[in-house]
Amino acid sequence: xxxxxxxxxxxxxxxxxxxxxxxxxxxxxxxxxxxxxxxxxxxxxxxxxxxxxxxxxxxxxxxxxxxxxxxxxxxxxxxxxxxxxxxxxxxxxxxxxxxxxxxxxxxxxxxxxxxxxxxxxxxxxxxxxxxxxxxxxxxxxxxxxxxxxxxxxxxxxxxxxxxxxxxxxxxxxxxxxxxxxxxxxxxxxxxxxxxxxxxxxxxxxxxxxxxxxxxxxxxxxxxxxxxxxxxxxxxxxxxxxxxxxxxxxxxxxxxxxxxxxxxxxxxxxxxxxxxxxxxxxxxx
Amino acid sequence: xxxxxxxxxxxxxxxxxxxxxxxxxxxxxxxxxxxxxxxxxxxxxxxxxxxxxxxxxxxxxxxxxxxxxxxxxxxxxxxxxxxxxxxxxxxxxxxxxxxxxxxxxxxxxxxxxxxxxxxxxxxxxxxxxxxxxxxxxxxxxxxxxxxxxxxxxxxxxxxxxxxxxxxxxxxxxxxxxxxxxxxxxxxxxxxxxxxxx
Numbered sequence: 230x231x232x233x234x235x236x237x238x239x240x241x242x243x244x245x246x247x248x249x250x251x252x253x254x255x256x257x258x259x260x261x262x263x264x265x266x267x268x269x270x271x272x273x274x275x276x277x278x279x280x281x282x283x284x285x286x287x288x289x290x291x292x293x294x295x296x297x298x299x300x301x302x303x304x305x306x307x308x309x310x311x312x313x314x315x316x317x318x319x320x321x322x323x324x325x326x327x328x329x330x331x332x333x334x335x336x337x338x339x340x341x342x343x344x345x346x347x348x349x350x351x352x353x354x355x356x357x358x359x360x361x362x363x364x365x366x367x368x369x370x371x372x373x374x375x376x377x378x379x380x381x382x383x384x385x386x387x388x389x390x391x392x393x394x395x396x397x398x399x400x401x402x403x404x405x406x407x408x409x410x411x412x413x414x415x416x417x418x419x420x421x422x423x424x425x426x427x428x429x430x431x432x433x434x435x436x437x438x439x440x441x442x443x444x445x446x447x448x449x450x451x452x453x454x455x456x457x458x459x460x461x462x463x464x465x466x467x468x469x470x471x472x473x474x475x476x477x478x479x480x481x482x483x484x485x486x487x488x489x490x491x492x493x494x495x496x497x498x499x500x501x502x503x504x505x506x507x508x509x510x511x512x513x
Numbered sequence: 514x515x516x517x518x519x520x521x522x523x524x525x526x527x528x529x530x531x532x533x534x535x536x537x538x539x540x541x542x543x544x545x546x547x548x549x550x551x552x553x554x555x556x557x558x559x560x561x562x563x564x565x566x567x568x569x570x571x572x573x574x575x576x577x578x579x580x581x582x583x584x585x586x587x588x589x590x591x592x593x594x595x596x597x598x599x600x601x602x603x604x605x606x607x608x609x610x611x612x613x614x615x616x617x618x619x620x621x622x623x624x625x626x627x628x629x630x631x632x633x634x635x636x637x638x639x640x641x642x643x644x645x646x647x648x649x650x651x652x653x654x655x656x657x658x659x660x661x662x663x664x665x666x667x668x669x670x671x672x673x674x675x676x677x678x679x680x681x682x683x684x685x686x687x688x689x690x691x692x693x694x695x696x697x698x699x700x701x702x703x704x705x706x707x708x709x710x
Contacts, residue, residue, distance in 0.1 A: 242685050246659060248666050277688055277695075281660040284641040290536035294550060295529055298557045396530060 232260040237267050245275050383410065387426070397424055528560055531574050534662055538578055541657045542585045544646055552588070556581040575664065578672040582654065644694040652687035659684050 237260040243249050244257050261268045384402045387410075392398050395415055408428040415424055535556060540549035559580050560567075567576055645653055651673070658664045658672060659680075669680045 242681065242688070243666075246666070246684070248681075274688070277692060278660055280641060281645070281656065281691070285645060285657070285661055286540075286639075286642050287537055287661065288540050288546060288549070290533045290553065291546075291550060294536065294553060295532055298529065298532075298554060301554070301558060394530070 232256050234260075234264060234267055237261065237264070238270060241267075241271050241274050244271065245278050387413070391424055395424065399424060402426070528557065528564075528573060528577060531577055532557075534574060535577050535581060538654075538657065538662065539581055539585070541645075541653060541661075542582065542650070552581055552585055555584050559584060572668055572671065575668045575671040578658070578662075578664075579674065582672060640698060644691055644698075647694065648687055648690055652683050652690065655680055655683035656687035656691070 237257050240249060240253065240257050244254060249257065261271050387402065388399050391413060397415070409431050411427040411429050413424055413426040532553065536549055536553045539552040539556070540546060543549050543552055556577060560577055567573065645656070648656070655669055655673065658669045659666075664672070666677045666680045666684075669684075670677045673680065673683075
């Protein structure tokens with residue numbers, strides 16, 4: 230039965246907020262397409278939402294805020310060190326008391342500085358953090374999406390989600406034929422921070438077109454600058470790459486002569502030489 | 514196996530990625546930058562000391578926001594013994610509203626009464642922030658979490674510790690009130706067209 234005006238209007242809020250299921254959204258949109266007054270109401274609500282999105286002030290956290298929070302952590306650590314010092318019998322020995330106190334202070338400062346530097350270092354993946362808090366990075370994108378281009382917009386959503394949760398910007402996700410999206414998580418690759426996106430072969434694909442019957446296809450994305458890259462890789466340049474700007478390296482990494490950037494797109498579990506990205510995002 | 518300190522460091526590393534969002538949310542709650550900074554620090558302090566309470570499998574951003582909101586409510590209660598939710602409960606429900614602007618705002622079938630609404634909205638700047646700051650606290654928080662922080666209703670419900678239906682209602686009423694304020698503002702500038710009955 231076709232949806233009436235009252236029902237459609239009651240769902241407008243959820244429609245503009247993307248809270249409706251696919252079938253509900255289709256039903257509401259079908260009504261809106263043939264009801265000008267409800268369509269106008271929806272357009273007005275969408276304009277209001279856009280107004281709030283665009284015009285509401287979005288203050289940035291002051292630069293010193295993170296440092297202040299980290300210093301508070303350091304302070305906790307110092308307190309712990311000092312508490313340990315009090316029970317140290319060496320400190321209670323009168324002749325060495327001043328010396329021991331000074332040494333403890335120096336050690337405390339050194340440890341604090343190291344802790345501070347450790348915490349400040351731009352560790353994008355935090356291998357330990359990823360394992361301790363893996364769920365914090367769980368994907369909100371519905372798994373099971375075909376990745377061959379038949380689901381428009383999923384790549385953009387995935388890129389935005391990864392950037393929002395890790396600050397890692399992926400410029401390009403290649404089409405992976407006959408596979409479905411499973412999930413993603415941060416991962417270290419050779420001491421470098423990367424994002425791993427997992428796919429499964431599409432069980433509905435014909436056997437001859439399926440991804441070699443593999444259990445999982447993992448694609449690693451690693452935005453790199455030249456200095457981060459091991460020089461031995463430069464010796465492994467392959468000639469005959471079709472793009473004049475980009476040079477394909479072993480293991481799927483791409484070096485762009487034009488932008489002087491490396492872009493790594495390692496595809497594991499696929500047959501050797503079966504690469505998915507042959508151009509850097511700039512030249513693609 | 515990670516030591517307790519390592520776990521905390523790792524946790525801090527992950528939690529601090531939400532610092533900008535958390536500060537923004539604190540700003541919307543408190544209305545000024547100094548208090549927002551204090552509230553953000555308090556939130557992290559509390560979160561890091563209680564990181565063992567973070568449940569794996571839940572949304573860390575929503576968890577941090579919930580701590581911030583509760584910390585803010587505690588501060589208000591300590592400061593002025595203010596019944597934080599009462600102002601919201603006292604508001605007329607949209608269905609019972611009788612004000613001209615509210616009627617217009619909530620009667621969606623009439624669409625917009627503002628002439629060339631898109632052009633008019635483009636002219637807005639700080640007025641939107643002012644109108645938003647005038648909304649009841651819980652309505653404002655729900656709207657900001659939805660439209661600015663782009664949280665789902667489910668996530669907002671986690672932050673605000675209320676049912677999803679309440680979130681939906683608060684967002685709807687926040688938009689209704691905001692449109693009411695926009696309507697009066699538009700009317701004062703001569704942008705309101707004749708209402709059709």
